[in-house]
Amino acid sequence: MAAFLKSPCPTDIYGYPSFFRKSHEFPTTDRESKMARTSARIKAAEAVQRTKVERDRVEEASRKIVNKHPTKVNAAKGATKVAPRDVAKIPTKEVNMIEDDTSEETDEDPSGMAMEFTHISSNDKDEISAYERQRLANIARNKELMVQIGLADVSSEMKVRRSSLAEQREESRKRRKEGLDALPRRQSRRVQGKDAEFSPAFNLPIVVAANNNDDDNSDDDEEAASWETLASDAKQHLGAFYRGLSNESSVIESSTAAATKYSIDARDVVKALPSRIYSLAFHHAISASSTMLAGIADVEGNFALWTPPVDRSSDVESGLTAFRLHKRAISMLHFQDTSLLSSCMGGIVKRLDLGAADPSAACVVVELDAAITSFHVNYGLSCMLLSCDDGSVVQTDLRQDSKKQQQRYTLHAKKINTVHCHPTEPNVFVTASLDRSVKLWDIRKLKASLAELTHGKSVNCASFAPDGKTVVSVCLDNFVYLHNTSSIVATLPSPQKIKHDNHSGQWLTKFHAAWDPKKLTDCEFVLGGNKRPRCIDIFGTTSPKPRQMLSDDSLFTSVHSLNVFHPVLPVILGGNSSGRISMWRAQS
Template identity: 30%
Template sequence: MALSQAATSEPEEASPRTRQRMQVGGPVGSGGRRESCRPGEKRLLGAGGTAEGSAPAGKRLRPEPGPPTPAPASPPAPGSPEENGRDGAWDAESDGSDAGTEAPADGHSQLSAYERKRLKNITENAKFFAALKLHESAARLHQIATKRQSHVTKRAKPKKAEDETVRRRSMRLQRVEPSGIPVAEVAAQLGAEEYPQVPAGPLPMVPEGETENSKLSEELLTTWMRISEMKAEDPAEHTCDMKRYQDSLSSMVLSPENVKKVVKYRVCSMAIHPSQSLLFVAAGDKTGQVGLWNVSCTSDEGAHVFVPHSSSVTCMKFSPCNPAHLLSLSTESLRCGDVSRAVFDEICRSEDLSSFDFLEDNACSALVGFWHGDVAVVDRRTPGTSWELSADIGFKRTRTVHVHPVNKQYFLAAGSVDVCVYDIRYLKSSGNRPVSSLVGHTKSVASAYFSPVTGSRVVSVCADDKLRVYDTSSLSPTVRALSTIRHNNNTGRWLTRFQAVWDPRREDCFVVGSLARPRQVELFRDTGELLHAFSSPDCLGSVCSINVLHPTKNILVGGNSSGRLHVFKEE
């Protein structure tokens, strides 16, 4: 009974290793069904744990030899007892390799259904990827990438079109001179024209582009000679109180006819003839030109240009005892323009000259400063172009020198960060010590000058954006600033550096250029008070870095970076 129940019921599922497969066509069991085992397989166990007609439990069974079961004539229908093994207990995971089924036509008769299905999926996937042609695309992309890398070259920057619209920029950013000429063209022009190598020795006083017997040049020189024969008045006689002085400043205006281009390029120095009969101005530019302008002449022939130097004219002065002499200094020489002989004499020839001043009222001797820091004494009465004495004052750079207006033995030197007073009587070749040091400067000093009448004040212009006034009435070893004025002195490379110069008629007022807008020239008091700003919205649109005041009249002349002079005077 137990064996019958075991034969009619489904067997318990065994592990993959011990699971036994059932096959149709074996001996008939107790349940009336024929059971058999394939060769090498165990029989189905009964209730007693042994297969019918087999060895006792625990013994290894040998497969019984017998004839193989013939295959059916046609494949069984799906779901039929033949398909499922007649007893309905065919294992779904069977490999289908029994002798009662037909071998697959693909040659994988020794594989299970799972493995055949897996191979089928692999084949279908391979066909799908082959249809996408991924390998061909990858090979093509690799070939293109390799080809590009082999021909990689640095791409040149495209040049801007000449007619490309650009935003508005200043002349400094466009590297264009204030005259409107590009810097490259200016350099080429300067190399060929504006920087001619002026020969040593005397030069005839002939305007540029004119002949020696030109009528225009003769008229100019005649006018210069005539006004130099007149004696100038003493400036002290015109000193007035502050209220009247301010009123006179307000009466000075700039008109269009008093603006003129006198030299070709940037103005680096100026001088006003002391004549009271007419206004005669001299200006030197950065290329060595010296322009003379008769402002009182209303015609276009009022200005003439001479070329006595090969480089920038940094200092100019009319002789205090003989205004027919105009002394001008450039880097390579100090010359005297003598209108009586119509010649530019050479007084001193050297390198790195920076500035000069007269040591005596008769202007026979002069003190010269060098860019490399030394100073020298030059005597015009001595033959030759060498100096009498050269002294190292300990400066790295000497930009300006100025002699005390009363005590001529003292002179003021302004250098990199130093402003000192020296006694010329004790100068020696080296080891010189200053009589007094004007302290407080933190950057390079552009200029320093004594006040014109007594020399009791000194005004300096420093790159730390400050103007300083010192009390030099008593020359103590160290002098601190009496007043400090904040002032924008950042002129850069396109403008001549500011120089604060005293009004020749006063001890307490000085004039200096300005970067403020609207463009103006400022006049300060020694206390730091701004007394007046010279401006003209219609006629003054540029920075006047170099300015000079007439010694006896209410006249101010300012020069800009394009070679133009602006004359403020009473109407």
């Protein structure tokens, strides 16, 4: 290795080590490669230093010639030609120095034809290095080639063109700046000393509309109405529905007909709320006036009650009552016989009395320090289970003081999106979490889960089928999973996977699957999607292909993330991100 470092390093015509361009000549081992690279750097630095010293020596000699023979030097640079008799008075070495500098600096004659001396004397071989001679020869050859092909004139034209373009850009920039300076500067109302603008209609608790089918904009006259007028209209709609329930039993038998065909009509497409739909629910009863009752909520805490007629061809006019029920997004709705339970992301559950029909009298039944993502009322235990964004589940009894009867259990490491109870086993419930898991629990033994179902990504929802034999989960890995829970054991069979686009993005509500409560056998669930043309799918538990795809090119043109079945009627209600609801009815 020492001999290798001390051996002379071959160089190219530019004075650099030749193995800089021949990587295969480097030693093979890492140690030898490192030493070779170090030696190459040293030799390259020495070569550069030698070239610099040689260049300084040549420049010093040129300055001496200029000081000693100024007239002859000017002639060599193109001012006047040097007479032959005067050349003899200049040393040969100095004349050659003048020629070398002229070949690089002359702009008027790139070919160097104006000079009389174009050769390098043999006496200069000791004074000028081989690198310098090669450099000067290359410069002369390149300039001669440029003259032959006519690029010398083109180069000068390009310089003129670039300067003109720069001037044009500068003038354009000045004009734009003058135009901006002429415009008045925008200032906020605070800087101007004016009061802030606000709309008092934002805080109005109730807005009533009758079958608003025209567009997505609410009526200005209705928004400007007073609280007393709106409250009286709300009482009229809700009171009529409630009186119909209490005075005349109109609950009909549930329909279990197979392969129901659905259709949509313009009368069943309504602008219900101003913001993105976040939860939907149907009341299980029918009023005496043959109207249904649906609850709709959005991400801003607005809530609407809609009473469409049971028969599409009926002369009964549907009513829509909307008001501000919560201050934050309403995550869940649930109708009881004469009341409505609603939860919000602010950690509050309210009960609205349908008989009183006074939204301002809605009472708080649960108040937590965490956001409530969903809840489920278990009638077998007369209790409510609430899922929270901190990974906990809260159990509370609605018949007593909720604060005294609350029991909280941390079941997941991250946010729980949904909680749902088993329809026939009141002690069993399922949770779907942001930690990519679905877990089955026994409320009597919460130290460990009954079963854990791992998913590829976050799980939007998980719920039991009406017969309790299947759990459906919607995951962000673009699959819908059907888990067999006919026998709940620690290790469940492999789930059936259905390919489905579940990506909702920032502006859509997460896709949730909803079972048809009317079908206790051969269960079905409905699920929205991103397909084009826009549609909703109805799936069964026996096949990965949808049984029906409900679509309409003219009336159904947006993504409906949430969809629910009516408990007794062949009706499906869906909501989109602009506050619009669409209802599909069974074809007559």
